[in-house]
Amino acid sequence: DIQMTQSPSSLSASVGDRVTITCRASQGIRNFLAWFQQNPGKAPKSLIYSASSLQSGVPSRFSGSGSGTDFTLTISSLQPEDFATYYCQHYSIYPPTFGGGTKLEI
């Protein structure tokens, strides 16, 4: 299985900050990478697919980049509702696997 490693595992930031979360795959996955946001007690929500394509309805302050093994999720100006846990996920081969998550805290 392809291992997905996120860093950092937790991150403290403030409203208005620009933050970047990194995801590394244990082998090349082209651009078959997605990002999800999860608030406590809620279902995950799709943010990004194909490494950089924004899911419909997601604010433009979210952006994704990368290809191969190294990827980033950037939030350009943090809003109060962005404090959540973020997961990357590859879908290059079966099984699709998720990173361990990055908890974004105030």
Added chain:
Amino acid sequence: EVRLVESGGDLVQPGGSLRLSCAVSGFTFSDFYMDWVRQAPGKGLEWVGRTRDKAHSYTTEYAAAVKGRFTVSRDDSKQSFYLQMNSLKTEDTAVYYCVRTRNYGGGNWNFDYWGQGTLVTVSS
């Protein structure tokens, strides 16, 4: 509005069986792959299994941890998706999410909508 509503989660003893259901609305169900993803308490996300759409002959895929014990199925006429879980183990304890999967072709797809989840607890 896309809606996915899971049901069937319960407390079950190790070795027991359970069937989860997912009722969908707001989209043409037969056009989409459907997946189950689970999350153990306080842990990360783990993909469980998939059924493809009619155009792809409803073929299925499973995670190694559940292959041979779990079965995914769908009934397009009822707009419903199912997960039959047999020989349950304590490590199967998790919230199980029903997920719509949009297939863009060329191996590109995305888990674009998620249900609210249903809790399965395996314990004696």
